[in-house]
Amino acid sequence: MKIIPNCTLLLLLAISLLATSCTKDGDLNVFSVEQELELGRQTDAEIRSMPGEYPILERSAYPQAYAYLQGMVDEIVREGQVSYADEFPYTVTLIDSDVENAFATPGGFIYVYTGLVATLETGDELAGVLGHEIAHAARRHATNQLTKQYGFSTLVSLVTGSSDPGLLGRVAGSLLSLQFTRSDEKEADDYSVDYLCQTNYAANGAAGFFEQIQDQPSPPAFLSSHPSPANRVEDINARADDKNCSTLTSDRVDFQAFQARVTN
Ligand SMILES: [Zn+2]
Numbered sequence: 001m002k003i004i005p006n007c008t009l010l011l012l013l014a015i016s017l018l019a020t021s022c023t024k025d026g027d028l029n030v031f032s033v034e035q036e037l038e039l040g041r042q043t044d045a046e047i048r049s050m051p052g053e054y055p056i057l058e059r060s061a062y063p064q065a066y067a068y069l070q071g072m073v074d075e076i077v078r079e080g081q082v083s084y085a086d087e088f089p090y091t092v093t094l095i096d097s098d099v100e101n102a103f104a105t106p107g108g109f110i111y112v113y114t115g116l117v118a119t120l121e122t123g124d125e126l127a128g129v130l131g132h133e134i135a136h137a138a139r140r141h142a143t144n145q146l147t148k149q150y151g152f153s154t155l156v157s158l159v160t161g162s163s164d165p166g167l168l169g170r171v172a173g174s175l176l177s178l179q180f181t182r183s184d185e186k187e188a189d190d191y192s193v194d195y196l197c198q199t200n201y202a203a204n205g206a207a208g209f210f211e212q213i214q215d216q217p218s219p220p221a222f223l224s225s226h227p228s229p230a231n232r233v234e235d236i237n238a239r240a241d242d243k244n245c246s247t248l249t250s251d252r253v254d255f256q257a258f259q260a261r262v263t264n
Pocket residue numbers: 132136180185188226
């Protein structure tokens with residue numbers, strides 16, 4: 001169904017049923033924060049049930065690599081004053097594959113492919129990518145999109161438990177092929193700068209990453225799943241400059257040790 005573009009009307013209809021929020025853009029998001037987290041858990045379980053498609057590097061087998069990576073996420077979330085820091089786990093998982101990509105599901109579950117780690121040169125670039133993915137979760141881009149894609153009434157039946165039991169799994173499955181809009185991508189880039197500006201990482205780390213991958217002969221997965229305006233690098237650098245953020249490279253040595261542990 002098509003969503004009536006009148007957020008106020010839908011809010012009035014929904015308010016007795018469940019907690020519903022409109023984003024700052026007037027988008028309707030049918031999911032409560034708790035439901036968003038549950039959807040993330042469901043999707044995480046789905047990912048872990050498909051080791052052929054998502055071969056996960058187990059935390060227990062790579063304790064030092066995970067300590068570095070999770071430490072970076074924790075620092076960005078804490079210093080960057082990321083939304084839902086108390087509600088979402090902001091946990092990060094490594095997927096052992098040549099795919100040059102990273103993604104986040106609702107509720108703050110972040111996934112990074114070792115193929116992407118292999119293309120990076122500094123911890124700042126990794127922090128930039130993580131900041132971008134954290135922003136997708138913190139700004140609730142996926143559930144905003146789902147609300148548009150599935151329609152309001154379908155999702156109301158889902159979140160009130162009156163739908164058929166398979167629907168949540170199908171919605172969780174469709175998250176894995178979700179495309180963000182260009183404005184979501186721009187916002188995630190902006191927030192990556194804003195978060196990193198509060199940390200010791202170079203605030204324009206994400207720009208370094210885009211520079212690394214944009215010269216490749218075939219577009220890496222990150223670009224095919226992330227619409228890429230040509231001026232993305234310039235926009236990130238300009239925002240860091242406007243906000244007087246440090247863009248000095250902070251971490252190369254620790255990153256290279258991490259990279260060596262998870263790639264070969
Ligand atoms: Zn993105």
